[in-house]
Amino acid sequence: MLVLGRCRRGFKGIVTLACLFLVFLPFALARDSDDEALRHFAAAQRAQNAGQLDEAASEYLKVVQLLPNAAEAYASLGLVYNAQGKYADSAQALAKAEKLKPGLPGVSLYLGIDDLRMHQPASAVLHLRAAIRSEPKNEQAHTWLSEALSDSGQHDAALAELQKASLLFPSDPALLLDLSRLCRRAADQKIDRIFMTAKGSPLQHQIYGDIYKDQHAWSNAKAHYYRALELDTQWHGAHFGLGEIALQNQELDLASHEYHLELQTNPRSGAAMARLAEIALLENKPGDALTQFESAIKAAPEEAAHAVGLPPDPVAGKSDELAKDAQSSLRSALSQLEAAPPAPARSLAIAVVDLRLGQTDASLAAWKQFQQSAPHSNPSTTYQRALIQFDQQNLNAADVSVRSWLSTHPVDLQAVYLSAKIDQALSFSALQKLLELAPDSYPAHQALGDIYEESQNDNKALSEYKLAESMAPNLPGIHFSIGNLFVKLHREDDALTELQTALGMDQDNPEANAEVGAIYLNRLDPAKAIPYLEHAVQQENDLWSAHQQLGKAYYTQKEYTRATAELLLAVQHDPDGAARYQLGLVYRALGKNKEAGEQFEISRKIKLENLSHAKTEMTTFQKQLQ
Template identity: 25%
Template sequence: MREKFFWVTCSSLLLMTSARPAPQIKNRPEIEQHYKKAQEALRAEQDAIAIREFRAILRLDPGNASAHANLGVIAFTEKDYAQASQEFRAALKLQPLLWNARAFLGMSELRLGHRAQAQPLLEESFKNVQDGSLKTKVGMDLITLYYQSKDLNQAVDVVRVLARIRPEAPDVLYTAYRTYSDLAARSLSALAQVAPDSAEMHQILAQALASQDNFPGAMAQYRKALETDPQLPGVHFDLGQVILANSQEEPARKEAEKEFALALAADPTNADSEYMLGEIEWLRSNPQGALERYSHALLFRPDFVDAHIAAGKALTSLGRPAEALAHLREAVRLDPQNEVAHYRLAQAHRRLGREPDAEREEATFRKLRDSHEPVRALFEQVQERPVMHQTIGPNEPQ
């Protein structure tokens, strides 16, 4: 659907409004007929007829701001930005608070290369436009301006607003990814210049190496970070994770266990460290010990999805599938797209002899697994992983 029709749809209540009180408008029935014909022409994508009808309205009612605004949107859609700007200015002269018209005027001025004029119009209208689609277009233009002026902090503020109003829009998600990535790159560059041998720089290098599966290199960088600043928050936990990622044999478990214990000493309510200590107990084939740790993690963070899944897994292993259901159902409620949660829930149902429920959850698991597979490798590469997620073992039936 084209933008001009969008404007008429959103502004139909404004079309009959002029800068003068309604009783002063003459020929209202005739104006209404022209409006009806203009709307029909827009639906049929007959621009010339729509323009003619809006011009007829202005001859009958020169103070009709919405007729100017509609003409402006037609011109904008046809990329005649100079004409669009002229029409929007005429509309705003009559009704200064037509925020949609102000937004389109800002977008028109930007496309004419008038950045200085466009920016305040876009900033003001972005705060006031109510329609999500138009607000997104204005926000995208603002982000372009902020990028050109190298003001990424302002761009981030706009991204946050767009993410709230259109959280699943691909263009918004891509823009958010790009903006945050560029802001991170800029911060890294600044850190490298002002403190190239700081604990934080070693921490970043460790994270980069870990993302490339260079776990020995990551461990070395985390240890350098701790040598530089033994109190650096989060490093003991991160080091414990890469130790386990590098090896899950008992010597590595003991080494990682020490790091998670140090993390808990610094923060006794650290749910992530409790959870990872539970994972170590699970690796030791100690489901009861693992369950105790997972339960502690959930005391500190009741919405910890992986801890719920792990607790359900441990309870099922201990022959307590009825208790496992509560944790696994909560995991599914918190994260309906988590395929492992559905898989473990199917296992618990099967242990209880609820075959139809088990088959339903297995079907959901397979559907999610298949839908996630094409992007799994990319997702695992770019996502931030604060803890090791629950997985399904290679020897488990799928």
């Protein structure tokens, strides 16, 4: 299940709905003898307001015994059960309320939440759509529907629903965090799809190179770009990536060499021409820069502008600080550019120089002049239109265009990669809005925690998650995030505390159950591990690592038949051969030596293949150092 970042409407929202039912209930009562039911209803309200949920449930049960046709009483009982985590009981009570009085406020919403908590996303979608029809501006209905769609595998629809919600509620920090996370998840899934489909291809190495480049892991990025070129000497993008690395490290001659090589394989690369123009500016050669910018604009104006950071790209972030001599060259070039006759190349050059010197307002003014005077590309396909819109940072339009193209060209992996980059940019854009809107909110601290964790800065991530936890201790997912970090930091006792807290809030959380089980197994306590691991795979059957851990636990307990069943599932996703090896141990314990030998051999081949791949990468890396 995707755990989104919002502090969903919890106890406070439930109390609000229950108070509404209290207003409605007297109208449902027709006899003086119903006064007793009303007294129990009021008592239930008081208990509910005080957080005494067991007592509240008991009082509501008395009401429904006295008034078996009072929909409001069943609805209130269902809300209390929901707050207690008794989702099956809640769904039963709410379904009764819905049958007695269709359209009662909040009932469809919480029926959908119950279904989602019980891992029935398809049913949840139906209820949540009904909730939106009843209350089109109910933010919770939209966000829960997005999660239900995601959990049912309708990822595009989930993202569209959350984008719709963000337009309805643009100032909600939690919604922006949800949107950012869902966009990032969509990007990751598309990258994973490419890696599975095009393993060992130049595109895979191009993507790895781009990822490492963005992380400033220069050596790894270079190795992958060189590997892409070894596989295809005419591959577009690898030389450009190498040029970007050299430029960011202020190695201008090397950067220029790589950009020229890119132009040999792709003569209409507006990005390479624009970067050569920027190098000319850094070398105080404004005349050469204008010539390069003119060529770049003629070839691909939008691509050229995007390559030099215009309009500002939320994924690229801020440029590294320039050395003093580079700043001096840019200032000298700027005075000469300002004396040049008006032209799109002049406007773009001035916008770039001002941007690099931190003169934001001046850069924006020159950028507007460029937009007004520069020619526009005429795309011949929807894919080309998507590329142009992405370069313009018109992300929503680019998303629509690339989805349209992929609907008729689903195996175009370059288009899939573009779609992933658009999703990534949308994710960063939402984060940017969040940090501007509410920099000290719990969603902002969660977002910073996500960023730090992704960049492997686990201690900073932990600090941010802890801040979010202190501001919203009942926030779904926060205790799991903290517990997961403690696992990575080898602080198992702290991890268990946080993960058990997460399970206290949601006992069916598959990832938390899997983590707790793995900790106990690591402590050589398979008896404690097994119930958690069993629950994890029951809730989410594609947790392959949990299947492997459970198989290992069963093996340790000498439950070989059950171990075999779990490991046969785990070997379907076994990138390092560990599950195959474990399955071999099980077969050997069963006396099936032939089957054991087969599994050991498969495991050995996987490990050798991985080692061979690593050696190839190292050889490529060593070559590029020579």
